[in-house]
Amino acid sequence: MTEHWPHPINPSSIPTSTLARADELVRKTAFLAGLVAPKTAACLSELLIVANAHYSSEIDGNSSEPEMLEREFVLEHHQSAFGGIPELRRRIVTVLCQHHQVLHGRTQRAGIGAFARALTFEHFALLGLHPHLWSLSRGLGRRLEEYQSATGMNDPMQTDGLEGAQKLIGGGQLAFIDFMLDVCHEEVDYVTTALNRRRLRESITHAYRTNSQLKEAGITPETMPAFLALLIQGALPRSEFVTFTGLPRKAANDQLNRLLSLGIVVSTPSNHQRLEVGLPVWFAQDLLPDFHLA
Structure with a gap:
């Protein structure tokens, strides 16, 4: 109109x-x-x-x-x-x-x-x-x-x-x-x-403990600080994300690939060394539980 x-x-x-x-x-x-x-x-x-x-x-x-x-x-x-x-x-x-x-x-x-x-x-x-x-x-x-x-x-x-x-x-x-x-x-x-950062930390901690898709994908708690940093900053170099996990490189890369497959971490085709945050509905509902997102 x-x-x-x-x-x-x-x-x-x-x-x-x-x-x-x-x-x-x-x-x-x-x-x-x-x-x-x-x-x-x-x-x-x-x-x-x-x-x-x-x-x-x-x-x-x-x-x-x-x-x-x-x-x-x-x-x-x-x-x-x-x-x-x-x-x-x-x-x-x-x-x-x-x-x-x-x-x-x-x-x-x-x-x-x-x-x-x-x-x-x-x-x-x-x-x-x-x-x-x-x-x-x-x-x-x-x-x-x-x-x-x-x-x-x-x-x-x-x-x-x-x-x-x-x-x-x-x-x-x-x-x-x-x-x-x-x-x-x-x-x-x-x-x-x-x-805000305090609530995000609480929401992500709760998601890692209770979200069935994270559990079924085998996501471990060690990746939580890395994902929180990614969520707050929006994007991170792949090497920095791996370092944030505190895991040995092979284990860290395995966990990163699992997160990528879930879509809560995204790798852009133009730059595979840069990671961006993804918020699929099933995960975003843990951050905004009172929102109708689907």
């Missing part, structure tokens, strides 16, 4: 507490992005595409494909709708205003919710909030009744234009913005906690 939507209209007065929450979201998402190595982030992003599709289906009550937006449309809309807003925190608030407004537009159709979430995702990405590392759809799916109540999704107002937007502002838009900021914070906090 690439139709042009009216520019969102912010409430005339935005509470300081709301702006502070938007500011804090900028800080938290920047911290999360710095916490995750690029190769690990790429794996996580691929997993979240699947997770977002699942949660979107729960929200919309169908199994339709996720909304795909044309890049040119998004860039044009972003510049025209947010280019004149100098403060990043106010741009974030405006994105959430737009989400609310789209759901109440006169043009109601199947998939309008997916479109609103996809548009919010793209604007968040352009604002530097790294939405590929956390899932707004998961948060909304977990708080679906509140989301439906906050947006009136079950009883859309069917309004458009300046007059309709002004009505929306008086109809709980500020409460909706605060709700959406709460959801964003919860999801960023969840992933940040799951991927």
Whole structure:
């Protein structure tokens, strides 16, 4: 869908507490992005595409494909709708205003919710909030009744234009913005906690003790420090990974080949001496146990 939507209209007065929450979201998402190595982030992003599709289906009550937006449309809309807003925190608030407004537009159709979430995702990405590392759809799916109540999704107002937007502002838009900021914070906090080094160490230790696929493949505990280092750094030279295991070279290479066959360690065809992390669903569920990844 690439139709042009009216520019969102912010409430005339935005509470300081709301702006502070938007500011804090900028800080938290920047911290999360710095916490995750690029190769690990790429794996996580691929997993979240699947997770977002699942949660979107729960929200919309169908199994339709996720909304795909044309890049040119998004860039044009972003510049025209947010280019004149100098403060990043106010741009974030405006994105959430737009989400609310789209759901109440006169043009109601199947998939309008997916479109609103996809548009919010793209604007968040352009604002530097790294939405590929956390899932707004998961948060909304977990708080679906509140989301439906906050947006009136079950009883859309069917309004458009300046007059309709002004009505929306008086109809709980500020409460909706605060709700959406709460959801964003919860999801960023969840992933940040799951991927901090202490929690990663605990999750991997648990996986090595209990994961049936690791056991069946004959993976030994000595490889755990090497894999943890790979997960944190995203990539390692093969020789460094072997050294991290503390095993004799032959045994270390045997274990590495087993990890490669499982897909949790990846060797790129262009450089066999460089290892990268892999996060197949069966293993990623040990790191993000409350996520629907398949």
